[in-house]
Structures are given as structure tokens and as C-alpha cells.
Amino acid sequence: MLKVEGLNVRYGKSHVVFDFTVEVGDGELLAVLGRNGAGKTTTIRGIVGLLAGASGKVSVGGRDMSAWPAHRRTREGLAYVPSGARCFQNLTVDENLEIAAHANGADHSWTKKRIWELFPKLEPLKNNLAGGLSGGERQMLAVGRALMGNPRVMLLDEPTEGLAPVLVQSIGTLLGTLKSTGVSILLAEQNHQMALRVADRAAFIEKGRVVEVLPAARARDSEVLHRILGV
Amino acid sequence: MTPGQLLLFAMGGLANAAYLFIVAAGLSLVFGALRVINMAHGSLYMVAAFVTVVIANQVGAGLGFWAGLLVAVAVTGAIGGVVEVLVLRRVYGREHLVQLLGTYAVSLVVAGAVRIVFGANYRTVASPIPGHLNLGGYSYASYSLFMIAAAIVIAAGVWAMLYRTNLGRNIRAAVADPDLLNATGVNVTRLYTTVFVIGAGLAGLGGSIVAPSQAIGSSIDTDVLVLAFAISVIGGLGSIIGSAVGSLIVGMVISFGLVIPATNPFALAFVFIIMTAVLTVRPRGLFGLPEN
Ligand SMILES: Nc1ncnc2c1ncn2[C@@H]1O[C@H](COP(=O)(O)OP(=O)(O)OP(=O)(O)O)[C@@H](O)[C@H]1O
Numbered sequence: 001m002l003k004v005e006g007l008n009v010r011y012g013k014s015h016v017v018f019d020f021t022v023e024v025g026d027g028e029l030l031a032v033l034g035r036n037g038a039g040k041t042t043t044i045r046g047i048v049g050l051l052a053g054a055s056g057k058v059s060v061g062g063r064d065m066s067a068w069p070a071h072r073r074t075r076e077g078l079a080y081v082p083s084g085a086r087c088f089q090n091l092t093v094d095e096n097l098e099i100a101a102h103a104n105g106a107d108h109s110w111t112k113k114r115i116w117e118l119f120p121k122l123e124p125l126k127n128n129l130a131g132g133l134s135g136g137e138r139q140m141l142a143v144g145r146a147l148m149g150n151p152r153v154m155l156l157d158e159p160t161e162g163l164a165p166v167l168v169q170s171i172g173t174l175l176g177t178l179k180s181t182g183v184s185i186l187l188a189e190q191n192h193q194m195a196l197r198v199a200d201r202a203a204f205i206e207k208g209r210v211v212e213v214l215p216a217a218r219a220r221d222s223e224v225l226h227r228i229l230g231v
Numbered sequence: 232m233t234p235g236q237l238l239l240f241a242m243g244g245l246a247n248a249a250y251l252f253i254v255a256a257g258l259s260l261v262f263g264a265l266r267v268i269n270m271a272h273g274s275l276y277m278v279a280a281f282v283t284v285v286i287a288n289q290v291g292a293g294l295g296f297w298a299g300l301l302v303a304v305a306v307t308g309a310i311g312g313v314v315e316v317l318v319l320r321r322v323y324g325r326e327h328l329v330q331l332l333g334t335y336a337v338s339l340v341v342a343g344a345v346r347i348v349f350g351a352n353y354r355t356v357a358s359p360i361p362g363h364l365n366l367g368g369y370s371y372a373s374y375s376l377f378m379i380a381a382a383i384v385i386a387a388g389v390w391a392m393l394y395r396t397n398l399g400r401n402i403r404a405a406v407a408d409p410d411l412l413n414a415t416g417v418n419v420t421r422l423y424t425t426v427f428v429i430g431a432g433l434a435g436l437g438g439s440i441v442a443p444s445q446a447i448g449s450s451i452d453t454d455v456l457v458l459a460f461a462i463s464v465i466g467g468l469g470s471i472i473g474s475a476v477g478s479l480i481v482g483m484v485i486s487f488g489l490v491i492p493a494t495n496p497f498a499l500a501f502v503f504i505i506m507t508a509v510l511t512v513r514p515r516g517l518f519g520l521p522e523n
């Protein structure tokens with residue numbers, strides 16, 4: 001379970017995320033929805049521990065990680081899929097996965113073999129440099145890399161950005177499967193339809209503040225969805 | 232020039248290239264991963280040369296050199312670790328000028344310390360591998376061949392470290408995206424220290440290996456830094472293959488430049504003419520990656 005209490009993030013003097021507080025249970029998926037610039041990426045990077053200007057409490061499965069640097073958080077249960085299908089471009093597909101392999105004592109242990117089963121398109125590319133992959137392939141690789149850490153909590157930043165509908169579908173299916181293994185997922189998305197299909201709850205953020213948290217079923221065509229995302 | 236002479240000077244060029252490569256590889260490795268040009272790199276080389284000479288002369292010929300080499304590499308590696316933690320960590324991500332000033336300050340401190348500890352006199356040490364070989368009518372110091380062999384072994388070692396170990400994979404990942412590496416469970420802060428210690432150790436290895444082949448004085452720090460810098464610019468900062476090719480070019484230019492009477496006074500100038508030409512035609516160097 002992921003618990004975030006009173007996360008505040010500042011970039012220098014500008015205060016960008018205000019008192020972000022959520023709980024994501026085991027096997028639960030929380031969608032974080034908001035417009036461009038609302039603070040989704042900043043919130044996720046703050047939880048991962050990558051921002052010097054972040055304060056607040058982050059715990060995973062009852063373990064307080066607040067004082068830990070990002071590398072320790074991501075080694076011990078948090079996994080981060082950054083936006084833009086970010087990979088180590090000068091490393092091979094294989095190396096991109098191996099570099100993230102952390103056991104974490106989890107019962108479902110992810111291996112490269114399981115990643116190939118999940119994304120069969122990646123296996124024949126395993127000796128290619130990640131920089132030469134297509135956007136969709138790199139997105140799969142970014143998700144695969146996160147899984148290799150056997151996370152208990154996954155934080156995904158717009159994983160479907162720029163993907164073909166079939167791939168969006170398969171990411172959705174994957175997230176559903178991950179939920180059933182007990183992973184807690186926080187998913188920031190612009191694609192609210194996809195997000196709300198797999199989410200249990202949705203948190204709407206506006207100008208760095210959570211303005212409403214709703215069960216996904218109710219969020220789907222709520223007033224707040226229309227107002228905040230302008231749909 | 233007779234074929235025998237050609238061979239003689241080519242071997243001289245190779246011997247130059249050998250120690251220059253060891254030094255330049257360290258400079259380049261550090262720049263590639265940390266994006267910092269270490270102005271104190273030559274200082275570490277000088278410390279190692281002095282430590283090696285002193286220990287080798289204390290302990291005695293042969294074994295003394297190898298003991299000196301081990302101590303020198305350990306000492307320079309340790310200095311590197313301290314410098315990384317105390318100085319470099321404060322300048323990462325700052326503008327290049329601040330970084331240059333920071334490491335330049337370190338080089339001044341080290342140069343001062345070397346003069347206090349070892350004095351201003353030139354020192355020499357007997358070669359641990361004495362003797363000469365005869366090739367094509369000319370005799371070669373066996374030690375030069377050892378230097379060439381050592382550089383090849385070190386090049387292979389650095390390559391294997393980078394492409395065959397987890398440490399090397401992490402270093403390459405840090406070159407591309409340190410932020411993502413941190414978020415992938417790798418302690419980048421510690422990795423940077425490790426890289427800098429390896430780079431410092433390579434400077435030390437270069438200084439130790441060069442010691443029996445030339446007189447060691449308190450200005451060899453800048454002499455070697457300038458050449459290592461030219462090599463890195465020619466080959467491409469951050470590229471180990473670039474360091475090797477750059478070292479060969481510079482080593483040969485110096486060797487042939489010095490022996491041809493007409494070019495003798497300008498041998499070093501040629502190095503910088505080539506450097507300037509490369510900078511003009513291909514600013515990132517022959518094998519360098521474009522800066523991101
Ligand atoms: N490095 C930074 N320095 C200063 N301000 C920043 C920085 N990164 C983001 N911001 C600002 O913080 C606010 C939140 O940005 P953030 O990237 O978190 O939004 P987002 O919800 O992820 O947007 P998008 O949907 O476009 O990805 C924006 O106003 C942005 O301009």
C-alpha cells in the first residue's frame with residue numbers, strides 16, 4: 001500500500017504541489033487526472049524522491065520512505081515509469097531490463113523471460129540499443145524496466161502517450177493484471193477514458209491541489225471531469 | 232628516412248601513446264560520466280610519479296618499482312575519492328567555469344604539496360625492466376615495449392569494465408540519464424565517486440608507468456594535462472576509443488615532430504594545430520558523442 005501525506009513540492013520559490021495526500025491500497029489503481037501543468041509529473045517525481053524541493057511523508061507497506069533517496073525507494077518497492085518512454089538510449093534492451101532488476105523479496109518475481117512473454121515484440125530486439133526503438137517499443141521497455149524491480153507500488157506518468165490504440169488497450173490490460181497481483185498503482189494520464197476504465201478511484205488535480213477524489217464509476221461522467229478536463 | 236629509422240620513431244610514438252592513453256582514458260572516463268573536466272588529473276599523475284620514484288629508490292631496483300606502483304595507484308585513488316566528495320559534489324550541474332575553477336584549485340593545492348613534500352629537483356628511477364632489444368639495427372629499451380603492452384592491457388581492461396560488468400553498465404547509463412538511473416535503484420552519488428576514483432587511479436597508473444622512462448619534476452602535471460586534453464579533444468571527450476586514437480595521433484606527432492630537424496621546434500605546436508583542425512571540422516572530436 002502506498003500512503004502519501006502532505007506532499008508539497010517547490011521549484012525554487014514557486015510552490016507547485018500543495019498538500020497532496022492519498023492512500024492507494026494493495027491491488028488498487030488510483031488515476032490522477034488534471035490538465036497540462038496541473039502538477040501530475042511533479043507529484044509523481046516528488047513521491048519517487050527525485051525532487052529536492054519536496055516535503056511530506058511517503059510510505060510503502062507501512063515502511064516510511066520519506067528520508068530515503070530516490071535510488072533506495074526504487075530499490076525497495078517503488079517503481080517509476082517516467083513520461084516520454086524514457087529509457088537508457090545507449091544501453092541495449094537487455095541491459096535496460098537488467099539494470100532495474102531488484103528482488104525485493106516479492107513472491108511474484110519478474111524476470112526477463114516474463115517480460116518477453118508480456119511484450120513479445122521486445123524479445124527479438126533485446127540486443128538492440130534502446131535509442132533505436134520505436135516510441136511504442138520504448139514505452140513497453142519502460143514499463144518492463146519498472147516491473148523488473150518487482151515493485152509493490154508503481155507510479156506511471158502518461159504511459160499511453162503517443163501509443164497506437166491497440167497498445168493503449170494492452171497497457172490497460174496489463175495494469176488490470178498487475179492490480180490482481182496486489183500491486184498498488186498510481187497512474188497519471190491525459191487519456192482519461194483509458195485511465196477510468198482500469199482505475200478504482202480518480203483524483204482530480206487543479207493547479208497543484210487535489211480538488212476531488214471519486215470512485216472511477218462516478219468519475220466517468222462527473223461534473224468535475226467535465227470542468228477540469230474540459231470534456 | 233630509412234625503414235629502420237621509421238620503425239624506431241614509430242616505436243617511440245607508440246611508447247608516447249601508451250602512457251598518454253592511460254592518462255587520457257581516465258580524463259575521458261570522468262568527463263563522460265560526470266561531465267566535469269578534471270584540471271587536477273595531471274596533478275594525480277605527478278603525485279603517482281613521485282611516489283613511485285621515491286618508493287622504488289627506497290626499496291631498491293626491480294621489486295621497488297612494483298611496490299611503488301601499487302602504493303601510487305592506491306594513493307591517487309584515495310585522493311580522488313576525497314576530492315570527489317569534498318569538491319566535485321559541490322560543482323556538479325554548475326556551469327563549466329565553476330567546475331574548471333574548482334578542479335584547478337585542487338591542482339594548485341596538489342602542486343604546492345608536491346613541491347613541499349618532494350622538493351623542486353628532478354628525480355629518476357632505474358627501469359624495473361632493464362635491457363634493450365634489437366630491431367632492424369636499432370636498439371629499443373625493453374621498458375618501452377612494456378609500456379606499450381601495459382597500455383593495451385589497460386585499454387582492454389577499461390573496455391571490459393565498461394561493457395562486461397554491471398559497474399560499467401551503470402556508468403554508461405549514468406552518461407545517458409543519471410536522473411533515470413537514480414529512479415532505477417542505482418546510487419548515482421556513490422557511482423560518481425567510484426568513477427572518479429577509477430579516473431584518478433588511471434592518472435596514477437600513467438604517472439607510475441611513465442616514471443622510469445623520464446625525469447620526474449614538478450611541472451609534469453601541466454605537461455601531461457595539456458596533452459591529455461588535446462588527445463581528448465581530438466578523439467572526443469568521453470570516448471575510450473577516441474582516447475586511444477587520439478593518443479596514437481599525438482604520440483606519433485610528438486615522436487616524428489621531434490626527430491625531424493625542420494619540425495623539432497614546433498613538435499608540440501603540431502599537436503595543437505591538429506586539435507584546432509579537429510575542433511573546426513568536427514567539434515565533438517573524432518569519436519565523441521554530441522553533448523545533450
Ligand atoms: N523543473 C521545473 N522548474 C520549475 N517549474 C516547473 C518545473 N517542472 C514543472 N514546473 C511547473 O510546475 C507545474 C506543474 O508541472 P508538471 O509537469 O508537474 O505538470 P503535469 O500535470 O505533469 O503537466 P503535463 O500534463 O503537461 O505533463 C507547471 O506549472 C510547470 O510549469
Ligand SMILES: [Mg+2]
Pocket residue numbers: 040041042083157
Ligand atoms: Mg507531466
